[in-house]
Amino acid sequence: MNILSLFVLIPVLTVIAILFTSNMKQTRIVSAIGMGFQLILAGVLVYLYLTERQAGNTAAMLFYYDAVWFPTLNIHYTLGVDGISVAMIALTAVVVFAGIFASWMVDFLYREFFISLILLATGVFGFFISLDLFTMFLFYEVAVIPMYLLIGIWGSGPKEYSAMKLTLMLMAGSALLFVAILGIYFYSAPAGSALTFNLLEISKHTIPIEMQRFLFPFAFVGFGILGALFPFHTWSPDGHASAPTAVSMLHAGVLMKLGGYGAFRVAIYLMPEAAHEQAWIFLILTTISVVYGAFGAIVQKDLKYINAYSSVSHCGLVLFAILMMNQTAMNGAVIQMISHGLMTALFFALIGMIYGRTHTRLINEMGGLMKVIPFLGVVYVIAGLASLGLPGLSGFVAEMTIFVGSFQHTDVFHRVCTIVATSSIVITAVYILRVVGILLLGPIKNDHYLHLTDAVWYERLSTLTLLLSIAAIGMAPLWLSDMINFSLGPIIEKISGITTVAGLF
């Protein structure tokens, strides 16, 4: 059996196993075992991938598997990974694993909770391993729907409103995507030959430019909504704020990455000509995302809202880098996806743990927490430093690569966008340090907080998993960026092959 199919099979088996558990303890142990196994599998996949590449296998996609599903429409179940998807799978496995431990104490309808959470993960894994647009879209929606129940049932605050808003906005995004996918399908091959949903097959053929002009906005905005593209980002702060801890982690950490990943794997890769023409529109929007998100984070008082807006800013940076359409920036985009995925998951995990102790998320009501819960405090500071791009942690590698890549464009428009976007680094520093100052340092404002207990073993396990990954990328970024660079090759080749760049700039 193909190793990639296991990534879908194991979560499904875990879900079935959970159905047979009889109490909370069993449920969470089964979930932890299942996702732990998934994490090991992801490690094995990274190892196998690297050995294959070292052995000189230069195929665009490794572990390729293809099975016909609906012959008349030429729908296949096609799997395959390159360096980028391997990295994303590893990220997902880490975040899901940490998420299970972050929700260790969920006791209300616990079985349903873990089932929905793992189903969500199934969708994400499936999305990253698919090479067939149909299967990809299927997994994409599988990943979105459990969100409604997860936020609606186990969320907090205006959870019903947030859950509905999030679901409907993401489904509207998938409506755009749907049109794009069908359009690509019907122009996927030269007239007369069989139509296909297979990404690799389609990329060999150039979709007529008129269709590209029509379909590119559908595809890019469709994925962009999931990647919190301004002005379609409004689901994100509400959704993240209302979601339970593990769901915020998974959503900001992994699900939003589906947007970035899809934007270049489908929108830009398959329709490079239109991407060149229309990139300027979306560059403006993503630049706004980057800066607006950062400013939004400054004025928020609720920890989760702060982090949600910072996610808008950071995910905006991913799309921003993708639209630069050169090797360095795109490499940075992928590293940023992974780095932000880990960071934001860590943040949400910490926020969940702090909230579990203080029962408030408003930073003004807290203070001096470093004294009472030093472990969580220190981890929070480290996560914050990673987020504002301190060298030695993953955030630095990502942002540095992105801005170096963006600066390679010498025209005024790209320069202006780059400079404006770079300013977000400063703003990020402001809101991170502000939170650290108010929340962790200073006097303790509430006597009640003097008796708080520090992190217990499962919380430590959850945070340390994420923290170590962040540090690992920060210390040794090269293996990751090499892996990504190699896989960017065919994409860059396709994009740079375009000689006529029309458009405004």
Add this chain to the structure above:
Amino acid sequence: MSINDFLTMRHELILASLVLIVLIIDLNLKKSQKTRIIPIAISMFFIHTVVGFLPAQTGVLFGGMYHTEALTILMKNILNVGVFIILLQSSTWLRKEENREKISEFFILLLSTLVGMNFMISSGDFLMLYLGLELATIPMAALASYTHHQERSAEAGIKLILSSALSSGILLFGLSLIYGSTGSIYFDTVGQLYANTPMQVLAFIFFFTGMGFKISLVPFHLWTADVYEGSPVNVTSYFSVISKGASVFILIMVMFTVFHSIAFLWKDIVYLIAITTMVIGNLFALRQKNMKRFLAFSSIAQAGFIMLGILGGNKIGMTATVYFVLVYIFSNLGAFGVVSAISARTGKESMDDYDGLYATNPKLSLLMTLSMFSLAGIPPIAGFFGKFFLFTSAASGGYYWLVFIAVLNATISLYYYLLVVKAMFINKNDSPIAFFKSDLTTRIALMICAIGIFVIGFWSQVYEFIDSVTFAIRN
């Protein structure tokens, strides 16, 4: 006519004899024994359903009035499966004291309409089509007013018979114009002679309007909500699934064969009707609180989606339409099954009564959720595949904006389907519907629906089989 020729009409003949057998058994039962009809009728219908799947003879009878081919057999089988599920679901409700006396009527009326639909699907000329349609409609009005001691049910019956009479009149007028302009009522001949003269266009519009009433397309949908709400739940599910499905089947076949020469014209009409039907159906469904009314409007919106398959005008379109109806049968009957189980036990039919249902009746809630997701087209269950193929067929005709509008409508529909899910899972309720154990028959019916919803999508052979018997617009 030899015996073999008769076997070509196997579906109709068995059904007609079933009706007679039920009638005879009923005559011989005492008043206290009437409930015995239920298991007898259901098991006989089960045999009929199974026999329907056996290899059958194809051919033409009565000089072209009646024809059977692989496609019509498939359509009849799909309807049979649906009716079988409905019969299972109605068993609890039929056993109620107030229905005891008229159990056999339910079966006789319902199966008669099914005979009509079978004839309609197999019809080779407009006369047979009209006869089948009438046979399928008139007993339906009696079914609608089955619980005639309730005012609403009686009202539903009257509303249905009046609007049906009107629509049949319009249809018949269209048919007379067709006959007048081509001199024939046979599908083949009319198809060859049809052109786009004003009278023939008018005839088509009358025909389409008549069928539009049956499928409850907007703007011919006004009878739907009241009739659906007033009728007993199981009759409503029969209306919304079987009756609608049969009308869609015959409409798409006639559009693709008889009216192929004016396809350029009817595509515009179908385009507009599809949009209005989806949008209006959805907008009305948003605010419904009664589950039956809610499902009625949602089924109007679903009919709008089906129009996309007809619009495609190609083989994918017809396959997708038949496939969608099949999926729709399982999804909608799953939802109606839960509504009917709850209504038969507690008499509650409002969405507010479903608050907190998951805490007391988790299995029913899960099935309801599954059905809602399937109706909304959420993967990986069957509804997603059904919608995907429908939209694919429209996109293959180049109707990208229509597909976009349709998918946006699917998103709107997701909102109200999620409202039901929200009620069951999230809303709090001081006095939720107490736990109850459904009858065996109901449970079997619900199991069939759940399995269908899960399996049909993944099992691509279903789609491939349907594709092997369908056809594109015949030129």
